[in-house]
Amino acid sequence: xxxxxxxSGPLSVPEGAIASLNCTYSDRGSQSFFWYRQYSGKxxxxxxxxxxxxxxxxxxxxxxxNKASQYVSLLIRDSQPSDSATYLCAVNLTEGGKLIFGQGTxxxxxx
Amino acid sequence: DGGITQSPKYLFRKEGQNVTLxxxxxxxxxxxxWYRQDPGQGLRLIYYSQIxxxxxxxxxxxxxxxxxxxxxxxxxxxxxxxxxxxxxxxCASRPSKGGGGNTIYFGEGSWLTVV
Numbered sequence: 001x002x003x004x005x006x007x008s009g010p011l012s013v014p015e016g017a018i019a020s021l022n023c024t025y026s027d028r029g030s031q032s033f034f035w036y037r038q039y040s041g042k043x044x045x046x047x048x049x050x051x052x053x054x055x056x057x058x059x060x061x062x063x064x065x066n067k068a069s070q071y072v073s074l075l076i077r078d079s080q081p082s083d084s085a086t087y088l089c090a091v092n093l094t095e096g097g098k099l100i101f102g103q104g105t106x107x108x109x110x111x
Numbered sequence: 112d113g114g115i116t117q118s119p120k121y122l123f124r125k126e127g128q129n130v131t132l133x134x135x136x137x138x139x140x141x142x143x144x145w146y147r148q149d150p151g152q153g154l155r156l157i158y159y160s161q162i163x164x165x166x167x168x169x170x171x172x173x174x175x176x177x178x179x180x181x182x183x184x185x186x187x188x189x190x191x192x193x194x195x196x197x198x199x200x201x202c203a204s205r206p207s208k209g210g211g212g213n214t215i216y217f218g219e220g221s222w223l224t225v226v
Contacts, residue, residue, distance in 0.1 A: 006153075034215070043201055043217040044154070088153055090215075097142050097161045097207075098169070099215055103153035 003027060004091050006102035014110050019076040021105050023089030026070070032092035033065060033072045037085045038104070044088055048074065079109045114138065117202050117218035123226045124189065124196065132187045132221045134202035143185035144203040144215065147171060154201060160185055189223060197225050 006023050013019045021035075032051055036044035050056045050063040050072065062075040072091075076083055089102040115136045124130045134143065142161045146154040156169030160179040174193025179185055185204075189196045200221045207213040 004153075008151075041199075043220050045217075046214055049214060097159060098156065098167075099144065099159075099205075100156060100170075101146070101154040106151075 002102075003093065003100045004089055004102040006087075006089050006105050008103055008105060010106040010108050012108045012110060013079050015079060015081060017079050017109075019079045019083065019107055019109070021074040021076075021087050021089075021107070023072045023074075023091075023102055024070055025072070025089075025091045027091065027093045028067075028070060029094035030067075030070075030091045031094070033063070034090040034092075034099075035061075035063060035072075035074045036088040036090060036101075037083075038088055039085050047087075076107075079107075081109050081111050083107060084109045115202060115204055115216055115218035117200075117221050119221060120219065121222045121224075123224050125226060127191045129188055129190050130223065132189070132200055132202075132223070134185045134187065134218060136183050136185075136204045136216075136218075138204060138206075138216065139182070140204035140206050140216075141182070142205045142207060143179070144205075145169075145175075145177065145185070145187045146201045146203065148199040148201060148220075157187065195225075196223055198223060 035047045038044040048063045056063045060077045064073045086104040088104045118133045144159045145157040158177040160166035176188045202218040205213045205215040
């Protein structure tokens with residue numbers, strides 16, 4: 001089992017819809033979780049971090065964490081064509097300092 | 112400006128050659144990381160360092176080497192033992208030794224191509 005798993009997509013949604021991105025992880029002791037956005041040929045940029053069970057909202061983005069199910073998700077409301085990118089889930093493992101990324105989900109928002 | 116500087120941005124390597132990618136940060140961060148990204152794939156951890164003069168292997172360390180002689184510098188050498196080195200290489204840093212909730216910051220990346 002991979003340490004961090006995401007559906008590779010592509011995920012296609014119409015403009016204005018909600019995009020839902022999912023991530024599961026294997027290290028039950030993990031405490032810190034991150035979502036990054038990466039445009040083609042560019043380095044990743046942080047969208048959100050989440051550390052506690054439940055929801056965390058920032059503008060159009062909501063991160064959801066369920067440690068019991070070892071599951072973290074990202075919802076993007078009112079999706080825009082500019083949101084089209086690859087979204088990477090990252091998990092800080094209990095092995096100190098080791099930050100592991102999933103394979104990324106490609107999102108396409110159609111006008 | 113504060114940040115992480117990677118160089119060169121583009122590098123071509125002949126088979127059998129060793130090449131070194133530079134990564135410098137002026138953020139006073141303790142921890143530094145090297146990731147490799149292949150087309151359409153996520154980031155895979157090569158090496159990471161939480162403190163000067165110490166570093167650990169990541170998931171794909173074979174064929175790579177690093178050093179951490181200074182806090183601000185974490186160069187990556189791609190050796191001839193790495194049989195398929197063509198990829199996008201990303202250097203990153205974060206403030207905390209233990210990681211925790213500290214955000215990781217990325218450089219702009221280096222493209223390595225074998226010719």
